[in-house]
Amino acid sequence: MRCRSVLCILCFVFVEIYGSVKPNENDFPATFKFGVSTAAFQIEGGWNEDGRGPSIWDIGTATHPEIIADGTNGNIAADSYHHVDRDIEMLRELGVNFYRFSISWTRILPNGDLSSMNRLGIQYYNGLIDKLVANSIEPMVTMYHFDLPYEIQKIGGLTNPLFPQYFESYANVLYSYFGDRVKWWMTFNEPSKHCISAYGIGEEPPFVNATGIGEYLCVDNIIKAHARAYHRYKKDFFKQQGGKIGISANSRFFFSRTKDRNMTDRGLQYCLGWIMHPIYSKSGGYPGVMIRDIASNSQMEGREWSRLPNLDVSTKAYIKGTADFFGLNYYTSRYVELGAYAGTENPSWENDARLNCSVDPSWKKGKSSWSYSVPEGLGGLLRWIKEEYDNVEVIVTENGWPDDGRLNDDGRIESLTEHLRQVSKAIKEHGCNVVGYSHWSLMDNFEWLAGYSERFGLYYVNMSSPERTRIPKKSLGVYKKIIESKKLAEKLLTF
Numbered sequence: 001m002r003c004r005s006v007l008c009i010l011c012f013v014f015v016e017i018y019g020s021v022k023p024n025e026n027d028f029p030a031t032f033k034f035g036v037s038t039a040a041f042q043i044e045g046g047w048n049e050d051g052r053g054p055s056i057w058d059i060g061t062a063t064h065p066e067i068i069a070d071g072t073n074g075n076i077a078a079d080s081y082h083h084v085d086r087d088i089e090m091l092r093e094l095g096v097n098f099y100r101f102s103i104s105w106t107r108i109l110p111n112g113d114l115s116s117m118n119r120l121g122i123q124y125y126n127g128l129i130d131k132l133v134a135n136s137i138e139p140m141v142t143m144y145h146f147d148l149p150y151e152i153q154k155i156g157g158l159t160n161p162l163f164p165q166y167f168e169s170y171a172n173v174l175y176s177y178f179g180d181r182v183k184w185w186m187t188f189n190e191p192s193k194h195c196i197s198a199y200g201i202g203e204e205p206p207f208v209n210a211t212g213i214g215e216y217l218c219v220d221n222i223i224k225a226h227a228r229a230y231h232r233y234k235k236d237f238f239k240q241q242g243g244k245i246g247i248s249a250n251s252r253f254f255f256s257r258t259k260d261r262n263m264t265d266r267g268l269q270y271c272l273g274w275i276m277h278p279i280y281s282k283s284g285g286y287p288g289v290m291i292r293d294i295a296s297n298s299q300m301e302g303r304e305w306s307r308l309p310n311l312d313v314s315t316k317a318y319i320k321g322t323a324d325f326f327g328l329n330y331y332t333s334r335y336v337e338l339g340a341y342a343g344t345e346n347p348s349w350e351n352d353a354r355l356n357c358s359v360d361p362s363w364k365k366g367k368s369s370w371s372y373s374v375p376e377g378l379g380g381l382l383r384w385i386k387e388e389y390d391n392v393e394v395i396v397t398e399n400g401w402p403d404d405g406r407l408n409d410d411g412r413i414e415s416l417t418e419h420l421r422q423v424s425k426a427i428k429e430h431g432c433n434v435v436g437y438s439h440w441s442l443m444d445n446f447e448w449l450a451g452y453s454e455r456f457g458l459y460y461v462n463m464s465s466p467e468r469t470r471i472p473k474k475s476l477g478v479y480k481k482i483i484e485s486k487k488l489a490e491k492l493l494t495f
């Protein structure tokens with residue numbers, strides 16, 4: 001007996017040691033969730049059908065077709081409004097655990113508020129959600145993905161101080177109609193990108209060119225709107241529905257050639273902390289570096305107050321802690337050094353941030369001008385988030401690779417595999433609390449200012465066929481296999 005138990009212990013020790021280095025061990029925990037992402041305006045089409053109201057992107061592309069690289073718009077897009085069954089079939093083929101899609105605010109509330117409830121819009125999403133649930137695919141819903149109701153833009157849009165109230169009211173409708181089946185909610189997608197493009201530089205709808213002021217007001221309203229939607233859920237819905245609320249922010253990772261961690265931190269605070277520090281940090285409020293810089297720059301410009309809005313003590317407390325998980329969208333990284341101060345003439349987020357960015361010649365270049373493949377940047381970000389926000393639960397809500405739509409998409413396969421390897425390492429070697437990964441995107445779609453000229457899909461969509469035929473790309477089979485096995489191919493593919 002004694003001998004046996006010693007043997008058992010030895011055996012146990014052996015299994016323990018051997019187990020941790022076993023080459024065919026899974027790369028992801030059994031509970032890890034894999035998904036794919038889309039957004040309403042980019043795939044749905046059906047822009048004026050069944051009572052849908054116009055969004056800023058409908059009006060923007062109609063009045064300024066010249067801003068879109070190929071002169072296209074989202075009127076039909078991938079026509080998912082009419083192809084829900086095909087989309088479900090694709091999700092089943094891929095074998096995803098969840099589907100992250102967004103709801104078109106103006107399909108539900110054509111005027112943006114409760115004066116215009118549209119039953120047919122609710123019916124459309126009920127149909128989609130029911131089919132997902134019937135196929136054991138968890139719905140993960142983004143409430144706002146850039147498509148603001150045009151009626152709200154008429155009164156100042158995201159810079160109107162009433163915006164948070166409008167948003168809470170919309171969120172309340174979503175919880176009421178869909179919350180029995182939807183357990184994962186993201187209030188907003190990429191607030192910093194949206195606010196800089198739409199209300200700062202003004203290069204995207206609604207084309208408000210108010211750099212240095214507009215982008216900060218926009219983000220300020222978004223985090224307040226997010227907090228209102230969160231508190232409303234906790235007060236009126238959580239007990240019955242038991243879901244989770246988060247927000248998805250985008251960021252690059254910043255490497256420093258001189259290993260100056262302060263520059264890495266500066267870049268991340270200006271990109272990610274701007275949105276997430278008020279919600280996820282222990283202290284709440286905007287990052288200290290932004291408060292100090294922007295107050296000082298504003299003073300030099302002769303202003304009486306800072307261009308970065310002040311969050312008072314009670315507002316800070318109201319916003320702090322209003323999230324159950326952290327959504328991260330990651331595409332690329334940069335090297336960074338401190339940029340020169342640009343003077344008082346043209347204030348902007350960019351000139352406040354002073355991030356002098358460059359790329360490494362070894363980074364592979366994708367189809368989009370900004371796209372360089374830097375998988376290690378995702379690992380860097382996940383580790384930074386772990387330290388900065390007390391190992392919060394993270395879902396990588398977007399990550400993807402742009403090309404010309406080719407079916408033999410080896411670039412996407414390598415990008416997907418190597419980014420997932422970084423996620424696996426972050427979990428296994430660094431203890432990062434990452435619970436899910438969602439690839440952008442299920443299918444080719446309307447890529448905003450790039451139109452259909454840059455493709456991110458696992459499915460090719462033929463934009464000139466009336467049926468918007470979907471054809472699986474090579475990457476689809478690779479992702480399917482990863483999801484099935486929770487393992488990554490050892491061998492690096494090259495492209």
Ligand SMILES: *[C@@H]1O[C@H](CO)[C@@H](O)[C@H](O)[C@H]1NC(C)=O
Binds near residue numbers: 201202203209
């Ligand atoms: C925004 O305004 C600035 C200053 O007037 C101008 O230089 C810039 O070209 C404008 N940008 C756009 C996108 O209109």
Ligand SMILES: *[C@@H]1O[C@H](CO)[C@@H](O)[C@H](O)[C@H]1NC(C)=O
Binds near residue numbers: 260261262
């Ligand atoms: C980083 O910031 C800290 C605190 O502000 C400062 O003491 C330190 O010198 C900085 N390090 C570098 C490399 O700039």
Ligand SMILES: *[C@@H]1O[C@H](CO)[C@@H](O)[C@H](O)[C@H]1NC(C)=O
Binds near residue numbers: 337338339340356
């Ligand atoms: C950015 O860095 C490059 C290379 O060090 C330098 O030549 C350039 O002047 C810098 N630009 C700014 C705005 O600081």
Ligand SMILES: *[C@@H]1O[C@H](CO)[C@@H](O)[C@H](O)[C@H]1NC(C)=O
Binds near residue numbers: 462463465
């Ligand atoms: C796309 O559809 C058009 C029209 O139906 C067809 O002529 C063309 O061959 C299709 N292209 C591809 C790549 O399938």
